Amino acid sequence: MATGQAPRNPIPAMRTYPPVEHPVVVIGPQYLAQYPVELAVNRDFNVSGINGTLIFQVKSKLLSPRRRFLKDAAGNTLVNLRHKIRTMHGKWEAFRGESEEQSDLIFTAKKSKMFQFKTELDVFLGNNKGEVPDFKVKEGNSESSCSILLGDSNTMLAQVHGRHTLAIMPNVDYAFIVALVVVILNGDNADGHGDAATTSLNVLNGVVEGLGSAA
Template sequence: MATGQAPFNPVPAMRTYPPAEHPVVVIGPQYLAQYPVDLAVNSDFKVSDINGTLIFQVKSKLLSLHDRRFLKDAAGNTLVHLRQKIRTMHGRWEAFRGESKEKNDMLFTAKKSKLFQSKTELDVFLGNNKGEVPDFKVKEGYSKSSCSILLGDSNTMLAQVHGGHSLAIMPNVDYAFIVALVVVILDMIDADPSGKDYGDAVTTIFDTFIN
């Protein structure tokens, strides 16, 4: 070894995020796992685990005033009714339990953090949150199709989306809620004209399961 040469090449440190201290439940405790959950979204928006087992599926209905999607379990039971409010400045989505559209069944709402933004960033409010501080945040990662889902304004990681098709969900986080939120995220990316590199792919996904 030459004099003065370092005995090894240092490896850049990996940034780590603290896990949630308490279980995060939005849709139901039956969707909590004590271990990390990896899910994959295929071209017709069927969501499977690492063994290829169908876990969720999404159906869609397009109306004149609202764009509606339904998150269903593997048996076809509707878990969440997602409704986009078309005539809003921030592209707001509302999520209701089952097929309901009643305010008392609202699970969460999601909207752009800012009216004009260079990167995808969403504020997510639980149905009973009447304030201005979001319960969850979505922040774009290294590309338009990758993002992190965080607890409030903290660095507490709940899930990561990679390439729009791969979901890595932390333990004790409601993975049905994460999938429902990803439906909203993908739609907002598709609606963003700056996301042309990914928009065509998302459009193809949603076009395949429109009823």
């Protein structure tokens, strides 16, 4: 920019919930808020705060049907997510910016089990080479809701409600949560066919069948 200053991130509006014990930073500390964040995903896969302010955009490219790009409100790519076909657990990989270098790997997400009746994903940070996930995604009491948890604990980081509303706890990297939701909502579109915006409004449980079909 001519001023030499980076554009400021839009600040989501406030809600009131108790904070998590320690800050959770994955994509960047600029995406931490001291208060709960509530976001909405619309039909065009734009992500807005409860006051309607555009926070993120999710895009795809015609020649890259298995990739999704999480961008900020100004259109800068924060994360690109790639679905790896022919993997037993339907793995997704998230890289910083538009890179595909392993040194820029942020996290991977895959089904917890090959066969499961409810959505459950294991999420590993890029430097985690072990078998214990850093985060988990678990389907709730209905197919249109799920929870994002810290590791194998019951510590709640965020919830997805009604297929398109995200409730994120204070001091949790909300850009990371949105990146995970991109994986969840695109799970039933893992074969690369169809429109991601339409897919995002389908049942969340589709992530099970979609990721399984790519095994």
